[in-house]
Amino acid sequence: MESTRTRIRRATINDVASAAGLSRGTVSRVVNGERYVSDDAKLAVEEAILRVGYVRNSVARNLVRQQSGAIGLIIHEPHSLLFEDPNIGSILLGANAVLSAADYQLVSLIIDSERDSRRVADYLQGGLVDGAVIVSARASDPIALAVKNLGVPAAFVGHPPGIPDIPYVAIDNAAAAEAITARLLGTGRTRVGMIACALDRDSGQDRLAGFKAAMGDLFDPGLVVEYPLYTYGFGLEGMQELLRRRPDLDGVFAASDAVAAGAMTALQESGRQVPEDVGIVGFDDSSWALRCRPQLSTVRQPADLLGKRAAELVLAQIKGLPSPAEVLETSVMWRGSA
């Protein structure tokens, strides 16, 4: 980062003041819409602002007010998920909705390297934001530590293990996975596998745990394949592998809708009928679900609510209100794929 350019000097509040023949204080009051300024003064200031082309320097303002009016949203996802996981977009929009209503600016910071990670941590600590929503953090992140060190108001989306003390909003992945697997078993299947993903995250771990719980005695560790990410590609690959291991498989729980979509493609390419030969269920109720043929039975996860509530938790902390962790309800959407 280097700058050789000499910026043209911007008009300051003092320029406006002298142009209007009034004082700094009065201009400030007009700009901030405060009481106790005469109509004459107000007019003069507004005219002067236009004349000199003044626009407020937010940096100076933030310095003296000791707050920025911005909330950071940190996204720490591998490349591929930024494209494939529609949840991220929903979370973002949800958070933006509540912050916007409270007159806060949401600024999204993405972490795509070790270097990013440090820079973003600096950004959070430096007073550039008043709080942060943290999506899909890893326990090893410097981010979580940085936030905790300085007591920056923050909330997690999801509940990464090993980082206590910071409020979060999450869903009960295990319970939801158990519920939909049970439902799948209820259609009379007995040879059911799972395409598990992202076992380095709580969501991945919990969905697998829920699957195991529902399967009970039927559980066969040989029918679980593991992949690092929730992607279409791994779903395709995972299904092929499962069919290789157990050609007479009659059901599969995919760790996300994208994974399920890949799995469905693999099934259909192998000549199997869904749901007649193999039943398939997913997780997320993302736009993938309605796009599959047949449409996907899946767990509805209120992604936008996740973003909203997390933002509300941050706002609550800023106001000094209690901000308890929260677990949101999920529900099973039963459609044609099983």
Added chain:
Amino acid sequence: MESTRTRIRRATINDVASAAGLSRGTVSRVVNGERYVSDDAKLAVEEAILRVGYVRNSVARNLVRQQSGAIGLIIHEPHSLLFEDPNIGSILLGANAVLSAADYQLVSLIIDSERDSRRVADYLQGGLVDGAVIVSARASDPIALAVKNLGVPAAFVGHPPGIPDIPYVAIDNAAAAEAITARLLGTGRTRVGMIACALDRDSGQDRLAGFKAAMGDLFDPGLVVEYPLYTYGFGLEGMQELLRRRPDLDGVFAASDAVAAGAMTALQESGRQVPEDVGIVGFDDSSWALRCRPQLSTVRQPADLLGKRAAELVLAQIKGLPSPAEVLETSVMWRGSA
């Protein structure tokens, strides 16, 4: 936005100075890794920093340095596109890559309402960022005006009409659309329609223009259906409408891959074979393309490069270097769908 909480006072550079028995200046030099500080002093300062728990206030720093080290990336997309358009993610990651390398922090600002629009404009003008990459702006945006008014270094991704004077990086949508339509016609089709989208944008307009150009005498205005957004849903709907109008259609150009995917679903549900009965081509070469069966013939658009180059244009302006508009190459990816 309101705050009632009294923040715990953070340690300042002066606290560190007195804790170390040295001066402000020396501490500053240590923190910024400058020359001309003795080993003794450096050690003492580092120890003091740890002891008092100092972390630099970036707001104050930015004020005196008159720069923020951050670049904004403005996303002005309707809800649905944030989920469906994988280009956005690529652009974002591309921009982040070059900015990160130059030690700039990328901050993404999304616009989802009129209110957001004004707030983001303020954010840009307030000195909170040193420049901006603007994705998918509308001519009517206050953003573009705001940026231009204050001479904030900026670059567009895409080339919105009616906003001159600001550099951009784009692809030649018209030429690319013409090329792939010509290729489709080369397979011997004569009754070819188009599912056009987003005609309020340059990309939408240009793709339609390119299609017309390639069709020449074969062009039939009755075989163009128009939708507001590049989505799977509109692709599905558009294809159904086209088939209703012209059941013996033998080719279709969809304005994007997502649209093409929807169209392919509609075709297959109507019992038609792709590519035997109807040939279909898309635009973007997004992850959709490989996911269709058969895989989609489409125009490869270097989305990450768009982000990269746009970021480079902004950086160039900051350094006072020339920043000419740029048109990136596209290529036709010919696969199984036509």
Added chain:
DNA sequence: AGATTTTCTGTGAACGTTCCCAGAGTAAGG
């Protein structure tokens, strides 16, 4: 040894606001 350069440190000024207080003028109340 004296002159010159280099290394190191401290301090005042500046960045552009907001906030608080003092004081002047004006309106209201008895």
Added chain:
DNA sequence: CCTTACTCTGGGAACGTTCACAGAAAATCT
């Protein structure tokens, strides 16, 4: 008419840095 309250304005102080400069001490050169 005097008190009290309210309205309006100006200016000092503060927010927490960086930067330029000055001066002292140490190292190097002639």
